[in-house]
Amino acid sequence: MDDSKFWPKGTTRCKPVHFGLWMLFCLALAGWALVSAFLCLYKGLNQTNMNDYFAFGVWIVVDLAIIALGAGAFFTGFMNYVLRREELKNIINAAVIIGFICYSGAIMMLGIDIGQPIRGWFGFWHANVHSMLTEVMFCITTYLIVLIVEFVPLILENRQINKVPDLHFFAHNLHTIMIVFAATGTFLSFFHQGSLGGMYGVLYARPFAARGGVLIWPWTFFLFILSAIAAGPSFTTSIVMITEIVTGKKLTTHKVKMLMAKVSGSLLLFYLVLKIADTLYWAFVQTPAMGLSPSVYYQAPYGTWLLIAELGIGGVLPCILLLSPQVRESYWILLLAMLLNCFGVTMNRFVMTIQSLAVPVLPFEKFYAYLPTWQEWGISAGVIAYGFIIFSLAYRYLPVFPQETKLNPTTD
Amino acid sequence: MLPFVFEWQWDIGHGVFMGLFYLALTIVSLGVVAALAMTFYDLYSGKEVHEEGHGHEDPWADYSYAHDKADRGEYA
Numbered sequence: 506m507d508d509s510k511f512w513p514k515g516t517t518r519c520k521p522v523h524f525g526l527w528m529l530f531c532l533a534l535a536g537w538a539l540v541s542a543f544l545c546l547y548k549g550l551n552q553t554n555m556n557d558y559f560a561f562g563v564w565i566v567v568d569l570a571i572i573a574l575g576a577g578a579f580f581t582g583f584m585n586y587v588l589r590r591e592e593l594k595n596i597i598n599a600a601v602i603i604g605f606i607c608y609s610g611a612i613m614m615l616g617i618d619i620g621q622p623i624r625g626w627f628g629f630w631h632a633n634v635h636s637m638l639t640e641v642m643f644c645i646t647t648y649l650i651v652l653i654v655e656f657v658p659l660i661l662e663n664r665q666i667n668k669v670p671d672l673h674f675f676a677h678n679l680h681t682i683m684i685v686f687a688a689t690g691t692f693l694s695f696f697h698q699g700s701l702g703g704m705y706g707v708l709y710a711r712p713f714a715a716r717g718g719v720l721i722w723p724w725t726f727f728l729f730i731l732s733a734i735a736a737g738p739s740f741t742t743s744i745v746m747i748t749e750i751v752t753g754k755k756l757t758t759h760k761v762k763m764l765m766a767k768v769s770g771s772l773l774l775f776y777l778v779l780k781i782a783d784t785l786y787w788a789f790v791q792t793p794a795m796g797l798s799p800s801v802y803y804q805a806p807y808g809t810w811l812l813i814a815e816l817g818i819g820g821v822l823p824c825i826l827l828l829s830p831q832v833r834e835s836y837w838i839l840l841l842a843m844l845l846n847c848f849g850v851t852m853n854r855f856v857m858t859i860q861s862l863a864v865p866v867l868p869f870e871k872f873y874a875y876l877p878t879w880q881e882w883g884i885s886a887g888v889i890a891y892g893f894i895i896f897s898l899a900y901r902y903l904p905v906f907p908q909e910t911k912l913n914p915t916t917d
Numbered sequence: 918m919l920p921f922v923f924e925w926q927w928d929i930g931h932g933v934f935m936g937l938f939y940l941a942l943t944i945v946s947l948g949v950v951a952a953l954a955m956t957f958y959d960l961y962s963g964k965e966v967h968e969e970g971h972g973h974e975d976p977w978a979d980y981s982y983a984h985d986k987a988d989r990g991e992y993a
Contacts, residue, residue, distance in 0.1 A: 630919075630922065631922070631924055632931075632934060632935070634928075634930035634931050634933075634934045634935075635930065639934065640934065643934070643938045644941075647938065647941050647942060647945070650942075650945055651945055654945060654948070654949060667966075668966070670960060670966050671960060673966050674955070674956040674959040674960060674964070674966075675952060675953065675956045677959075678951075678952040678953075678955040678956050678959070679949075679952045681952075681955070682948055682951060682952060685944065685948045686948055689941055689944050689945055689948075692941065693941055
C-alpha cells in the first residue's frame with residue numbers, strides 16, 4: 506500500500522511495512538493497557554498495589570511527570586506567539602503535539618485512577634472550591650481543549666485534507682488568531698502546574714510535603730511551575746532529537762535546539778536556586794520545628810540517593826551542561842543534558858508523591874515502600890504507546906517540521 | 918457549578934473559580950467561532966487556496982551551526 510500522497514510535500518518516510526511493524530509494537534503495548542484498564546474497571550482498584558497508605562501510586566507519578574514534561578507546549582507557545590520569538594515556529598508544532606499527547610494521556614489515565622470514570626463529571630458540577638485539585642481539574646480539561654484547537658490546524662494541513670477549501674481556510678484562520686489560544690493556554694497551564702504543587706504543600710499532616718508559603722499558595726505552588734517550564738522545553742527538544750536519530754533526518758536547525766536548551770537551562774537555574782533554598786529551610790528549620798529529623802524521611806528503599814538523583818544528577822548537572830555554550834553546540838551532550846533535566850523533574854514528582862506517603866505520620870506506622878502491579882504498569886505503558894502512535898502518525902502525515910524539506914533536500 | 922444547583926453559594930471562592938473557568942471557556946469558544954466566521958467570509962469572497970500551509974513557513978532558515986552545515990555536506 507502506497508501512502509506517499511499523504512506525506513508532507515517534499516519529504517520521504519519509511520516504507521509502509523516498517524511503519525506497520527512499529528505500529529504493531531505500539532498496539533501490543535496498548536493491548537496490555539486495555540487488559541489492565543478492563544481489570545481495574547471491572548474488578549476494581551484492588552487490582553493495584555495502592556492501599557490506605559498509598560492513595561497515590563505510579564499513575565499519579567506518571568500523570569504529574571507527563572503534565573510537567575508537556576509544559577513545553579504552553580511555554581513554547583507563550584515564547585512564540587506572545588513574546589514573538591519567531592525562530593520557535595520551527596518547533597512549535599512538535600511542542601503542541603507532545604503537549605496534546607501528555608495532557609490527553611494524563612486525563613485518560615486519571616479516568617482509570619478515579620475508579621468510577623462515569624462519575625468524573627461530578628467535579629465540574631459539584632465543584633469543591635476549597636480544593637487545589639478542583640482548579641487542576643478545571644485547567645487541565647480546559648487546556649486540553651486549547652491544545653486540541655491548536656492541533657486541529659496542523660491536522661488540516663495534511664497534504665490531501667488541505668486541498669479542501671473549507672478546511673484550508675479554517676486552518677489558516679485558526680493560525681491567524683493562535684495568539685488568543687496560546688495566551689489562554691499559558692494562563693491555564695501556569696495555574697494548574699502550580700496547583701498540582703500546591704496540593705502537596707497544603708498536606709499539613711505529611712511533613713515531607715508540607716511547606717509554608719504566601720497567601721493561599723505554598724512554596725511548592727511556585728516550584729512546580731518553575732520545574733515544569735524548565736523541563737518542558739527540554740522534553741520537547743529531546744523528542745525532536747530522538748525522532749531525528751530514529752529517522753536519520755534533520756528536522757530543525759541546531760540553532761533552534763540551542764535556543765530551547767538555553768531557555769531550559771536558565772529556567773532550571775532559577776528553579777534550582779529556589780528549590781535548594783526551600784530544601785535547606787525545610788531540612789534545617791521546618792522539620793526540627795515539628796520535632797522530627799530529616800533522617801526520618803530517608804529510609805530504605807527511599808534513601809538520600811533520591812535527593813542526590815533529583816537535585817544533583819537531574820538538577821545541578823543538567824543546569825551546568827545546558828548553560829554551557831560549548832555543550833549546547835554538541836548534539837549528543839545536549840541531548841544527554843536535556844534528558845537529565847527531564848529525569849530530574851520526574852524524580853521530583855516521584856518523591857513528592859511516593860516518598861511523602863511512605864514516611865510514617867502516626868506512632869504505630871512504619872516506613873512503607875510501594876511497588877506497582879503489572880496492571881498499574883500496563884496503564885502507564887499504554888500512555889507511552891498512545892504517545893508513540895500519535896507522534897508517529899503526526900510525523901508521517903503532517904507537516905510538523907517546517908525546516909525539514911530544506912534540511913533534507915530530495916532528488917525527486 | 919451553576920447558580921440553580923442546590924449546593925451553589927454566592928461567595929468569593931465560587932465567583933473566582935467559576936468566573937475564571939467560564940472566562941477561559943468563553944475566550945476559546947469565541948476564538949473558534951471567529952475562525953469559522955472568517956472561513957465563511959473567505960469562502961464566499963472567492964479567495965484562492967494557496968498550496969503551502971503554515972507548516973511550510975520558515976522564517977529562520979539560518980544554517981550557521983556546524984551540525985547543520987555538516988548535514989548539507991559543507992564540511993564533507
